[in-house]
Amino acid sequence: MKHWTEGFDDDDADEPLVRPYTITGGRTTPERDDLTLITLVTVISEAPADNGPGMRRLQPEHRTILALCKQPLAVAEIASALNLPVSVTKILIGDLIEAGHVRSRPPLAFAQAGGLPGMSILEAVRDGLRKL
Amino acid sequence: MGFASSEPGVRAPLAVKILVAGGFGVGKTTLVGAVSEVAPLRTEEYLTHASIGVDDLEGVSGKSTTTVALDFGRITINSELVLYLFGTPGQERFWFMWNDLVNGAMGAVVLVDTRRLEVSFASIDFFESRGIPFVVGVNCFHGVRDRTQEEIRRALDLDPQVPLVLCDARDRAAGRDVLLALIDHLMAAHARTAAHPVS
Numbered sequence: 001m002k003h004w005t006e007g008f009d010d011d012d013a014d015e016p017l018v019r020p021y022t023i024t025g026g027r028t029t030p031e032r033d034d035l036t037l038i039t040l041v042t043v044i045s046e047a048p049a050d051n052g053p054g055m056r057r058l059q060p061e062h063r064t065i066l067a068l069c070k071q072p073l074a075v076a077e078i079a080s081a082l083n084l085p086v087s088v089t090k091i092l093i094g095d096l097i098e099a100g101h102v103r104s105r106p107p108l109a110f111a112q113a114g115g116l117p118g119m120s121i122l123e124a125v126r127d128g129l130r131k132l
Numbered sequence: 133m134g135f136a137s138s139e140p141g142v143r144a145p146l147a148v149k150i151l152v153a154g155g156f157g158v159g160k161t162t163l164v165g166a167v168s169e170v171a172p173l174r175t176e177e178y179l180t181h182a183s184i185g186v187d188d189l190e191g192v193s194g195k196s197t198t199t200v201a202l203d204f205g206r207i208t209i210n211s212e213l214v215l216y217l218f219g220t221p222g223q224e225r226f227w228f229m230w231n232d233l234v235n236g237a238m239g240a241v242v243l244v245d246t247r248r249l250e251v252s253f254a255s256i257d258f259f260e261s262r263g264i265p266f267v268v269g270v271n272c273f274h275g276v277r278d279r280t281q282e283e284i285r286r287a288l289d290l291d292p293q294v295p296l297v298l299c300d301a302r303d304r305a306a307g308r309d310v311l312l313a314l315i316d317h318l319m320a321a322h323a324r325t326a327a328h329p330v331s
Contacts, residue, residue, distance in 0.1 A: 072144035080173040105144040128209030
């Protein structure tokens with residue numbers, strides 16, 4: 001006879017104990033759709049004190065993002081550091097943008113228009129790669 | 133160069149990205165790791181109805197959420213410009229669902245393994261259909277060059293304008309040269325556009 005737990009998937013062993021969308025308070029879609037994988041996020045000012053006004057609703061993950069983004073970091077890098085899916089990370093970053101704690105810089109948008117990056121960008125990338 | 137933003141505080145550089153594609157096991161993450169200044173990072177994404185938008189969900193076996201993972205790296209070009217390299221998920225059907233991955237890419241490197249050229253066909257089809265410029269990197273990591281470049285081109289049905297470069301994805305200099313081939317390719321396309329502007 002099969003034990004009742006047989007067939008239970010054991011693949012979840014390394015999954016976080018908290019379901020990702022719990023961290024976002026159940027929200028599954030970002031309120032802003034302008035964040036991309038390589039949008040760079042930077043802290044505007046020092047992270048406010050723990051009990052500062054407006055900070056009460058912040059999750060530990062929000063604070064981690066603030067600590068990470070003292071230097072500009074891409075959304076994908078933040079998601080990787082938090083070990084959270086990109087879409088969850090975008091919701092958290094959106095909260096911090098909304099609260100005025102971080103600023104985002106969108107990447108160069110040319111492919112959407114079917115265009116090519118400017119020659120000066122290409123030259124800069126080429127020169128940078130040659131130094132590798 | 134005036135790429136950086138003019139806002140006060142720490143100035144974020146401008147980010148650009150290149151995709152590294154090809155079938156399973158052709159060396160995508162190896163190439164990313166060889167040229168990246170950090171060990172390849174891994175991130176994952178839920179692809180849901182919401183992120184798929186109007187795309188067709190047929191064939192995703194009724195699941196409303198799929199998780200895909202990808203590896204990426206970064207190369208700081210200078211204080212105003214940073215290049216991200218994204219190894220694409222092996223199954224190309226996910227790319228269509230993940231617009232954020234493909235949108236805004238300068239171009240792509242399609243890696244091929246001469247023993248299994250067919251695993252990279254779908255990547256080539258994808259970039260051709262999307263009009264995204266790409267170069268083909270032939271990963272010769274076995275040290276075996278059993279086919280001539282002309283044979284590989286023919287087998288891949290490659291447009292004559294698409295550069296084909298031999299490389300070893302484990303080698304930093306070789307990986308860099310594949311990326312440089314892509315940049316040269318983009319510059320050539322730029323020059324053609326400038327010579328014959330679309331009116």
